[in-house]
Amino acid sequence: MDVYRARARTAPEMRTLRASSPAIAVVSSLAMVKEGYYFGVPPLLLGGIAIVFHWWILGGLLIAFALFCFAFFRDPERVVSGDPAxxxxxxxxxxxxxxxxxxxxxxxxxxxxxxxxxxxxxxxxxxxxxxxxxxxxxxxxxxxxxxxxxxxxxxxxxxxxxxxxxxxxxxxxxxxxxxxxxxxxxxxxxxxxxxxxxxxxxxxxxxxxxxxxxxxxxxxxxxxxxxxxxxxxxxxxxxxxxxxxxxxxxxxx
Structure with missing residues (x-):
């Protein structure tokens, strides 16, 4: 069948439920699945070692990759609708x-x-x-x-x-x-x-x-x-x- 756009939304609109507290939102955004540690910690440690030996570019690249992994594998909490419908x-x-x-x-x-x-x-x-x-x-x-x-x-x-x-x-x-x-x-x-x-x-x-x-x-x-x-x-x-x-x-x- 042909792709179509959903009908114009009048009421109710699509909703995204959000955390009730900014503090909760910040803390939950720091959560990460275990793959983040597997992929991120080794380059972070190697990057730190490279910096100690003044290999600035290599160290910077490794640390940047580690930070990317930590961000990619983040696992924030979400507020889920309790409506069974x-x-x-x-x-x-x-x-x-x-x-x-x-x-x-x-x-x-x-x-x-x-x-x-x-x-x-x-x-x-x-x-x-x-x-x-x-x-x-x-x-x-x-x-x-x-x-x-x-x-x-x-x-x-x-x-x-x-x-x-x-x-x-x-x-x-x-x-x-x-x-x-x-x-x-x-x-x-x-x-x-x-x-x-x-x-x-x-x-x-x-x-x-x-x-x-x-x-x-x-x-x-x-x-x-x-x-x-x-x-x-x-x-x-x-x-x-x-x-x-x-x-x-x-x-x-």
Whole structure:
């Protein structure tokens, strides 16, 4: 199907929940996954040794790389919506594609999020439920913005069963990001916004939601994993439609 922009947002708008305290936000921004230590500490130590021996350029480059690793693997806390009707973003980045797509014969919508090198690369569960399947698929390493990346690139595909139905999301490797890491296994329960894995050094994450979901984002929106609300489940949409019908009837009476 052709790529389309989500309908104009009137109410409710796409929301990103934020930390209640600036101090909490600062402290959480300093958190880092273990890969940050693995990749960042060795060059930091070597850079310090190089500086001691007055190898300024080498030392500066090593320390700069270490700081880049610490920033890249940062893992800030996120304020997650407690509303069971919401579906949150599985990743930080920019929405680059919204398109109709079938999944196992079911109609729905795919939302693709591009992760730039400066985005947080920890991925989160878009809803609470049980992971019924984690399917690793080897493949190519096309650029993350390539339309064929969703189908042809190396990826981890998660199927999540929830109280509102099932959804699917993918960690997709890219031209630079050549490692997708899953921290969860099939039959594990996850909370909404819970950390589920990591994509190293940029790429994209795809989220598939069922037909009837109320989309709250459009192409070009910047989103944050765990805190940005991307959609409402179809049950929420149906309920809202019924409520709107009763309200209209009451106004006419």
């Amino acid at each position: 919401t579906i949150v973003s599985p990743a930080d980045g920019k929405v680059v594609v919204i398109t109709g797509e079938e999944n196992a014969g079911r109609p729905g919508t795919r939302i693709s999020i591009f992760l730039a090198i400066w985005n947080v690369h920890v991925n989160r569960s878009p809803a609470a439920g049980v992971i019924t399947k984690v399917d690793y698929r080897p493949g190519k390493f096309l650029a993350a913005w390539d339309p064929n990346a969703s189908k042809q690139n190396e990826q981890n595909v998660f199927t999540l069963a929830t109280a509102n139905g099932s959804i699917e999301f993918k960690q997709i490797a890219g031209l630079i990001a050549r490692r997708v890491v899953s921290w969860k296994k099939p039959l594990e329960s996850v909370a909404k916004g819970e950390r589920i894995g990591l994509v190293r050094f940029g790429s994209r994450v795809d989220l598939w939601v069922p037909q009837g979901s109320e989309l709250l984002v459009k192409v070009g929106d910047n989103v944050h994993g765990g805190s940005s609300i991307l959609a409402h489940w179809p049950t929420r949409t149906a309920k809202s439609s019924i409520e709107a019908t009763f309200v209209a009837a009451e106004r006419q009476s």
